[in-house]
Amino acid sequence: MNKFLFAAAVTALVSGCVVVDEQASQGIQPGLTKADRAKVANDDRGHRSRPMTKKGLDRVLKEYDANGDDSVTWAEYNDWRRARFDKTDTNSNGTVDEEEYVNEYEARFNASLKKEHARHQEQTKRRFAALDKDDNEMLAFAEYEKSGNGMFSRWDCDNNSVVNAVDKQCKKAHKAGKKHRRSFLRMPTSHSLRGFMRLYDANDDGEVSKREFDRERRTTFHLTDANKDGKVNFSEYADEYNARLDTAMQRTRRGAIRQTYIRFAVLDDNDDDMMTFDEFQLSGKRIFVRWDKNGDGVVxxxxxxVAD
Incomplete structure (x- = not known):
């Protein structure tokens, strides 16, 4: 072998070993280099950085911890992303086009919507049962009103018959709100002050008086009572809620699909209308580094x- 070629080969081999050894000494998995981390640190596209929490870690481990050791290495995460990419590449040409990318996400999102819809149906049954105090499968206005009075009282911390920003620090209402699982459909709910205001601040003046609240509740009850018999049965109650639920689902789905087209354009780094795995992993590296708060290459x- 030409001595110059031999020397170059040895130099390359040694250099490669040094890089791998340096990464290993820092706990960084091969493939996620200092350069990758530096690039991610200066890249603010999507995936806003937040502190890692126990709940957040549990979600990461459930999805990506392949060997069940309560941690996720870059190699595990990279393998998971590779499998997702290959599944999305339906024509197996080694790249993902816009249609493939959107179709894959849409299928997953529709499955999530289906589960969320089922969860809301169960919640509707539980809410109706809780309101129907006499168990006659009918809601009288008095039953509906009693529930509303309790809701207003929880938010009206200073007992002045007005709910506004002053009541935001209400401990009893804030505590109740924390127990509520927030739906990604983001339908307004009285479990948060913002949701309460969206539901009952009819004149949009930033506060809800008891009179305004009672008027909105009476209006809702009247409109829900489809057969106008002065009571609301479960079918009427469910129909009213499902109409709002369907609107929220359509709005959420439209927004999610729109964002998918935007994400593809961002990931298609060279604007050739095809996404390679390396381009796909631009997003993957951003996500992993923002999870790996202490920078040891393991989530x-x-x-x-750990602070950023």
């Missing part, structure tokens, strides 16, 4: 509470 309990 684990050690990252909980």
């Amino acid at each position: 684990s309990a050690a990252d909980i509470g």
Whole structure:
């Protein structure tokens, strides 16, 4: 072998070993280099950085911890992303076009919507049962009104018959709101002050008086009572809620699909209308680095509470 070629080969081999050794000493998995991390640090596209929490870590482990050791290495995450990419590449040509990318996401999103719809149906049954105090499968206005009075009282911390920003720090209402699982459909709910205002601040003046609240509740009850018999049965109650639920689902789905087209354009770094796996992993690296708060190349309990 030409001695110059041999020397170059040895130099390349040694250099490669140094890089791998340096990464290993820092706990960084091969493939996620200092350069990758530096690029991610200066890239603010999507995936806003937030502190890692126990709940957040549990979600990461459930999805990506392939060997069940309560941690996720870059290699595990990269393998998971590779499998997702290959599944999305339906024509197996090694790249993902816009249609493939959107179709894959839409299928997953529709499945999530279906589960969320079913969850809301169960919640509707539970809410109706809780309101129907005499168990006659009918809601009288008095039953509906009693529930509303309790709701207003929880938010009216200073007992002045007006709910506004002053009541935001209400401990009893804030505590109740924390127990409520927020739906990604983002339908307004009285479990948060913002949701309460969206539901009952009819004149949009930033506060809800008891009179205004009672008027909105009476209006809702009247409109829900489709057969105008002065009571609301479960079918009427469910129909009114489902009409709002369907509107929220359509709005959420439209927005989600629109964002998918935007994400594809962002990931298609060279604007050739095709996404390679390397381009796909631009997003993957951003996500992993923002999870790996302590920079040791592993997402684990050690990252909980670590500041960026």
